[in-house]
Amino acid sequence: xxxxxxxxxxxxxxTLMLSACTTDAPDDAAGGGGGAEMTPDAxxxxxxxxxxxxxxxxxxxxxxxxxxxxxxxxxxxxxxxEFVHDSPEDATLCFSNASVSNPWRVTGFITMEQQVEALQxxxxxxxxxxxxxxxxxNQQISDIQAxxxxxxxxxxxxxxxxxxxxxxxxETACESGVPVVVFDRGVNSDCMVTxxxxxxxxxxxxxAAEFLVDNLEPGxxxxxxxxxxxxxxxxxxxxxxxxxxxxxxxxxxxxEFTEGDGAKIKDLVSQHLQRGEVDGIxxxxxxxxxxALEAFExxxxxxxxxxxxxxxxxxxxxxxxxxxxxxPVYSNFQWRTPVLAASMILAGEEVPAEWILPQEPIxxxxxxxxxxxxxxMPSLHYAKFGGEDLPxxxxxxxxx
Amino acid sequence: xxxxPARRSAPLALLSSLGxxxxxxVLLLLVLIFVVIATRNPSFFEGPPxxxxxxxxxxxxxxxxxxxxxxxxxxxxxxxxxxxxxQVVIAARLIDGEEGMTxxxxxxxxxxxxxxxxxxGLITTLLKVPSIITTLGMMLVLFxxxxxxxxxxxxxxxxxxxxxxxxxxxxxxxFLGQLPWAVLIAxxxxxxxxxxxxxxxxxxxxxxxxxxVAAAFSGVRVQRVRTLAFVGSALMATVAAILxxxxxxxxxxxxxxxxxxxxxxxxxxxxxxxxxxxxxxxxALGALTVEALFTLFxxxxxxxxxxxxxxxxxxxxxxxxxxxxxxLRPPGRPRRRPDHEPERQLGTPxx
Numbered sequence: 024x025x026x027x028x029x030x031x032x033x034x035x036x037x038t039l040m041l042s043a044c045t046t047d048a049p050d051d052a053a054g055g056g057g058g059a060e061m062t063p064d065a066x067x068x069x070x071x072x073x074x075x076x077x078x079x080x081x082x083x084x085x086x087x088x089x090x091x092x093x094x095x096x097x098x099x100x101x102x103x104x105e106f107v108h109d110s111p112e113d114a115t116l117c118f119s120n121a122s123v124s125n126p127w128r129v130t131g132f133i134t135m136e137q138q139v140e141a142l143q144x145x146x147x148x149x150x151x152x153x154x155x156x157x158x159x160x161n162q163q164i165s166d167i168q169a170x171x172x173x174x175x176x177x178x179x180x181x182x183x184x185x186x187x188x189x190x191x192x193x194e195t196a197c198e199s200g201v202p203v204v205v206f207d208r209g210v211n212s213d214c215m216v217t218x219x220x221x222x223x224x225x226x227x228x229x230x231a232a233e234f235l236v237d238n239l240e241p242g243x244x245x246x247x248x249x250x251x252x253x254x255x256x257x258x259x260x261x262x263x264x265x266x267x268x269x270x271x272x273x274x275x276x277x278x279e280f281t282e283g284d285g286a287k288i289k290d291l292v293s294q295h296l297q298r299g300e301v302d303g304i305x306x307x308x309x310x311x312x313x314x315a316l317e318a319f320e321x322x323x324x325x326x327x328x329x330x331x332x333x334x335x336x337x338x339x340x341x342x343x344x345x346x347x348x349x350x351p352v353y354s355n356f357q358w359r360t361p362v363l364a365a366s367m368i369l370a371g372e373e374v375p376a377e378w379i380l381p382q383e384p385i386x387x388x389x390x391x392x393x394x395x396x397x398x399x400m401p402s403l404h405y406a407k408f409g410g411e412d413l414p415x416x417x418x419x420x421x422x423x
Numbered sequence: 424x425x426x427x428p429a430r431r432s433a434p435l436a437l438l439s440s441l442g443x444x445x446x447x448x449v450l451l452l453l454v455l456i457f458v459v460i461a462t463r464n465p466s467f468f469e470g471p472p473x474x475x476x477x478x479x480x481x482x483x484x485x486x487x488x489x490x491x492x493x494x495x496x497x498x499x500x501x502x503x504x505x506x507x508x509x510q511v512v513i514a515a516r517l518i519d520g521e522e523g524m525t526x527x528x529x530x531x532x533x534x535x536x537x538x539x540x541x542x543x544g545l546i547t548t549l550l551k552v553p554s555i556i557t558t559l560g561m562m563l564v565l566f567x568x569x570x571x572x573x574x575x576x577x578x579x580x581x582x583x584x585x586x587x588x589x590x591x592x593x594x595x596x597x598f599l600g601q602l603p604w605a606v607l608i609a610x611x612x613x614x615x616x617x618x619x620x621x622x623x624x625x626x627x628x629x630x631x632x633x634x635x636v637a638a639a640f641s642g643v644r645v646q647r648v649r650t651l652a653f654v655g656s657a658l659m660a661t662v663a664a665i666l667x668x669x670x671x672x673x674x675x676x677x678x679x680x681x682x683x684x685x686x687x688x689x690x691x692x693x694x695x696x697x698x699x700x701x702x703x704x705x706x707a708l709g710a711l712t713v714e715a716l717f718t719l720f721x722x723x724x725x726x727x728x729x730x731x732x733x734x735x736x737x738x739x740x741x742x743x744x745x746x747x748x749x750x751l752r753p754p755g756r757p758r759r760r761p762d763h764e765p766e767r768q769l770g771t772p773x774x
Contacts, residue, residue, distance in 0.1 A: 123574070123576075124675075125576060125675055126576035126577075126675060129574055129576040130576075133574070251728075252726075252728060277724060279721075279727060280726060280727045280728050281727070282676055282679070283674060283675070283676050284671075284674055284676040284677065284679065285670075285671035285672050285673070285674035285676075285677065286479075286667055286670055286671040286674075286677065287727070288671065289670060289671040290479045291721065291727075293475050293479075294475075294718065294721050294722075297464070297466060297467065297471075297472040297475065298464060298466070310674060310675070310676075311671070311674050313672060314671040314672055314674070317590075317671070317672070321475075321590065322471075322475075336580075336672075401578040401579065401580075402578075402579075402580050402673075403576050403577060403578060403673075403675070423573070423574040423576075423578055
């Protein structure tokens with residue numbers, strides 16, 4: 024028995040040693056160390072779409088400038104007269120939500136509820152029913168089916184949990200004859216009346232990566248912090264960053280998956296700091312950006328150039344410490360648009376078939392303005408939530 | 424096999440005597456991992472990086488010690504991860520940046536931990552719900568309640584004072600740089616648990632896990648002892664929450680999956696699931712080993728997404744290994760319960 028224990032331990036040790044040796048390579052790999060391949064994965068990279076999104080950032084959107092949630096980039100208007108409702112104040116809106124499992128979705132959903140209240144007061148919509156699938160595809164499929172089966176819905180709004188799996192469910196909703204509005208993540212179908220989304224993940228990732236390229240000396244090191252693999256909106260951000268870093272002279276140390284967990288982020292960044300310099304941090308979402316910055320504080324290192332998100336904890340830190348930073352924005356105000364679109368459809372007004380909302384990062388110039396506008400808001404709130412003119416402001420967002 | 428050959432060299436004998444508790448095995452593994460880390464990153468053993476590692480590992484050590492108390496008494500506590508998350512969210516919401524609230528809120532957290540532990544313990548012992556179900560239920564209850572209370576994402580913020588135990592330390596220590604409070608707290612709690620296990624209560628706990636019927640017959644108040652184990656685990660989770668919240672602040676994901684990491688740590692330390700065997704030190708070393716392994720993966724640039732798989736392998740391998748060692752038990756000793764029907768007597772611990 025003793026012998027076998029020694030044998031086991033020895034084998035384990037040997038395996039560890041061997042794996043240590045065989046994975047030496049990434050350190051010296053060309054085009055960035057740490058196994059960070061700077062050519063985007065073909066599965067997640069579409070050059071045409073990438074170019075289109077980068078171009079859309081420069082296009083002036085149509086619509087009122089002070090109401091970005093009603094703006095649209097190069098809209099193709101579609102006729103909705105077939106869906107006119109005789110008494111919209113009695114129309115029932117049914118919303119199948121993927122989840123409220125992160126602060127971004129929580130903020131957006133509050134805004135949506137307040138928008139519903141505003142429209143109900145105006146008599147433009149009636150009842151608002153919500154089902155929350157808690158990030159479960161199967162749950163959402165049955166939620167949508169339940170809406171269809173109930174026959175009570177005069178319009179169905181869907182924020183899909185995942186793209187491919189939810190496609191048939193969205194098509195079922197379309198076939199039921201009521202207008203369907205999809206927003207945030209898309210599906211592989213164009214049966215809905217309108218698909219609402221900000222410009223997209225490529226533009227987000229590129230905004231962040233371009234800022235680092237512009238603000239760091241050639242040869243500087245960059246660490247990428249990613250939440251999860253395999254989620255299209257996040258993968259597109261990284262693919263765009265790879266594309267831009269690949270064409271730059273920055274040295275990308277690698278990327279780490281963090282699940283947005285502050286403790287994990289802080290630990291991972293600390294470990295990278297032990298091994299060498301980190302001059303820049305690229306993040307695919309701002310959750311835990313402050314934890315990353317604290318790792319620099321605790322290690323006694325100067326702050327990096329960082330791309331976070333328009334989450335307030337990060338923006339406040341940015342202001343307090345005078346960071347060189349940018350806040351790419353995945354427009355949170357998009358949660359208003361689906362309800363507004365539904366009310367327009369029920370009134371027979373034209374809506375864009377693909378409703379591309381503006382998506383502008385917050386730079387140093389606008390930092391103070393957005394901090395002032397959100398001064399009462401909690402730290403896990405998103406600056407561009409766009410609900411300042413809605414009923415219940417600000418209590419609905421501050422007392423969440 | 425239990426006879427030790429007389430001519431065995433002294434160090435080997437020492438090793439094998441340590442080995443009976445599983446401590447040597449996990450220590451050996453820990454040293455091996457450290458050696459590999461050192462070959463990858465020699466600067467790891469300079470003071471500050473080592474302290475950064477220890478600071479990160481401290482909450483897991485505390486969770487593992489708490490989990491040890493429950494496992495050694497023959498039960499499980501799956502609710503600790505959710506409890507950590509709930510406690511951090513409660514702290515952020517109640518403190519809301521007010522320095523003066525720090526101490527009162529910490530007291531509230533301890534009271535809440537006490538309550539959760541008590542509920543876990545009483546449901547398991549009085550209602551006879553298997554602990555894996557009780558604490559699984561508690562995990563979901565806490566997870567859902569916090570989501571409901573906060574509307575899905577935490578609000579508020581922690582005070583600077585609250586963050587000191589998890590983030591600060593004694594500055595200017597030679598060689599080490601900063602000696603983190605978290606490490607001292609983890610050390611103190613581990614030592615405290617070692618002494619607890621040597622006390623009559625600790626021995627009762629161990630006896631309960633080994634064979635609750637026999638323990639009951641010999642005068643152990645099994646229900647009380649087990650309930651105390653759950654309370655201990657929940658209080659440890661509360662302390663871990665204070666350290667984790669202090670370490671990195673509030674995020675929505677804090678605490679997720681920590682129950683399984685803690686169980687992995689305990690199992691890796693050779694503490695036998697089902698109770699009755701294992702040492703506190705081995706559980707704490709198990710926690711260090713798990714943390715070290717994750718650090719090593721990071722050094723090797725393995726994606727962190729593979730960590731759950733590794734945890735799974737560790738649990739299975741460690742239990743399989745422990746089961747093999749279980750062959751060494753003297754024959755004729757019942758594993759947990761005798762074959763004949765003893766259930767009725769559980770309610771009457773004193774004859």
